[in-house]
Amino acid sequence: MPAEQSVPSARQEISPIAEARDALREAILRGEYLPGERLVEAQLSERFRASRFTVRSALQDLAGDGLVEMQRNRGAVVRKVSLAEAVEITEVRMVLEGLVAARAAVRADAAQGVELAEIGAQMRAAVAAGESRRYSDLNQRLHALIRSIAAHHTADDIIGTLHAQLVRHQFMLSLLPGRPETSLPQHERVIAAILAHDPPEAEAAMRDHISSVIDALRTMDALGL
Amino acid sequence: MPAEQSVPSARQEISPIAEARDALREAILRGEYLPGERLVEAQLSERFRASRFTVRSALQDLAGDGLVEMQRNRGAVVRKVSLAEAVEITEVRMVLEGLVAARAAVRADAAQGVELAEIGAQMRAAVAAGESRRYSDLNQRLHALIRSIAAHHTADDIIGTLHAQLVRHQFMLSLLPGRPETSLPQHERVIAAILAHDPPEAEAAMRDHISSVIDALRTMDALGL
DNA sequence: GTTACACACATTGTCAACAATCCTGAAGAC
């Protein structure tokens, strides 16, 4: 009798639409589609070997994340983020990461403290060696670690969504000369505050840090990048 | 040649899916569907006179807003928000509304100042008269006015989304005895800071206020509501 | 009486075709 031979080796429960959504998001984030570029459903359908229905659902999801814009009867385009919007987004990130840093200062245990200190040391080394790419990676790891320590699911989600909207700006920022030298002491102050279990200081330090990111964004725009 | 963009502001036809989404959101917010309740696509399709595809898209949107949860092959249910989640959400609202209040303190003009003062006076009158329902309405109007003064689109959007996830809690909160008396001076402090164009004080006052909302949430939960 | 299995029903997931809409470019009038 037919029992259960219909289950192939791979028991993947990921839906095609989630797959297409992630693939498309990656493509946008990696810069294959530039801001303002039209995303034609038929083309994407071909590109990702998915039906147009699937592509459409994926686009709707990404529109919810603010990565693309959908206009009725006019299709989807990669969202263009103006300087003003980038500043707004970073302002929101500033207060959210401040909240998260404060909470990390409350929750951090010994092992996590060691990890934080290690990243701090590596950052200092990277700046000394002038390895800006490596510093940029460490920067991401530091912020991610702090969020994971804080375990604030709601804030974490929103920060992630906002971050995705700014990948392009963020990437260019890391190329701005002198950026690592500016932010290193700020990062060290955040780490010190968390290690000292001082929530208000951790929040203030993090806000200071991201506030300087906003300055850098404005600088970058003034330079015409 | 001027780089003007043609923006046909008023001629935007609403799509069926947006219509269905808003109708369904209203229904959930009004309590017609309770947390944990299943949202069967065919039923909703009948209820809102929309195709199943339309209903499905609307559900996806609402899932993005955190109002419903969709499980693969198991359909959608109204999302149940635990106390811990409600606290997290309100914490995020706290820092965001703090940001918005600070910005309102920078931007408020004379006319808006008058409007703020008026709402403050009406709040005081409502508390004196024991009209808690009226106070609750004024509360919403005050926060909305502050956000409109700040004109911080990014923060405004997120606050709106978060607020929708907590309507049920928010509603019960307003019934908590003694709540208006507690929050009235907090509201007055926020208003005064904005009128004085004092951003740090406005942010601190707003955070204080919402922090007390978190306390009230915990109280409510302890009382078994 | 309890457990395990298989079948039927209910519900969601996906697809391809059709209808509605918008943009492009050329032709004609002034």
Next chain:
DNA sequence: GTCTTCAGGATTGTTGACAATGTGTGTAAC
């Protein structure tokens, strides 16, 4: 030469049907 008008093509919006999956129920074995 410039503006308006009007097809033609391309793209999106919507619908209904069909396939895949999950859930509940009834029956038989222990």
